[in-house]
Amino acid sequence: MDQDEKRKSPRPIILGTGLFAAAVGIAVAVWVSNGTATAATCPVRAEAAQAIDDAATGELAALLPSSQWRNYADMAFEDENGNPVILSDFAGKKLLINFWATWCAPCREEMPFLDALEAQYGGEDFEVVAISLDIGADGPTAAALFLEEIGAENLKLFADPSYKLFERLRNEAVTLGLPATILVDDEGCELAVLQGPAHWDTPDGHRVIETLLEI
Numbered sequence: 485m486d487q488d489e490k491r492k493s494p495r496p497i498i499l500g501t502g503l504f505a506a507a508v509g510i511a512v513a514v515w516v517s518n519g520t521a522t523a524a525t526c527p528v529r530a531e532a533a534q535a536i537d538d539a540a541t542g543e544l545a546a547l548l549p550s551s552q553w554r555n556y557a558d559m560a561f562e563d564e565n566g567n568p569v570i571l572s573d574f575a576g577k578k579l580l581i582n583f584w585a586t587w588c589a590p591c592r593e594e595m596p597f598l599d600a601l602e603a604q605y606g607g608e609d610f611e612v613v614a615i616s617l618d619i620g621a622d623g624p625t626a627a628a629l630f631l632e633e634i635g636a637e638n639l640k641l642f643a644d645p646s647y648k649l650f651e652r653l654r655n656e657a658v659t660l661g662l663p664a665t666i667l668v669d670d671e672g673c674e675l676a677v678l679q680g681p682a683h684w685d686t687p688d689g690h691r692v693i694e695t696l697l698e699i
């Protein structure tokens with residue numbers, strides 16, 4: 485195996501005690517019939533994906549460039565008040581979309597890094613969109629309490645208490661478990677995917693985001 489292959493070898497997804505069982509149980513409990521859904525496609529942006537891949541070293545070495553060119557503009561979820569949100573509402577911004585849940589130990593560890601990242605880079609051109617997958621009517625409340633507990637002052641609360649969105653992504657083989665992160669361009673087109681947590685508020689994470697902003 486050459487050095488490039490070693491650098492980009494996928495890092496194992498870190499699962500807390502019982503996390504895998506919990507994820508499977510939730511998936512079964514909220515099974516939805518969207519297994520045949522297919523994301524719209526975007527124009528090929530191989531150079532942009534390669535630029536992110538080149539920047540993804542160290543803490544972000546497991547971030548993999550897109551090869552499918554999926555379009556997530558129709559991705560639907562909720563804001564902190566339960567109002568519907570579609571990813572196309574963020575048109576014009578490049579996004580880091582993170583899927584997390586309060587029952588996911590690695591997710592809980594990652595959230596302060598994402599909050600700090602939003603504090604540094606959030607604005608007209610970029611946003612961290614962290615989508616809680618705590619299910620049921622109390623799911624968004626649990627997520628909001630956790631963000632308050634850790635002092636997250638920069639992340640907005642977004643949620644998918646139905647879990648349908650994550651089922652769609654898993655059916656399309658985009659994500660395998662939690663946490664998971666997708667980087668998209670300003671039209672909602674996938675550029676890179678990360679399975680598992682990362683220390684985003686580091687020089688390695690900053691380099692990736694600055695590269696995303698430049699392309």
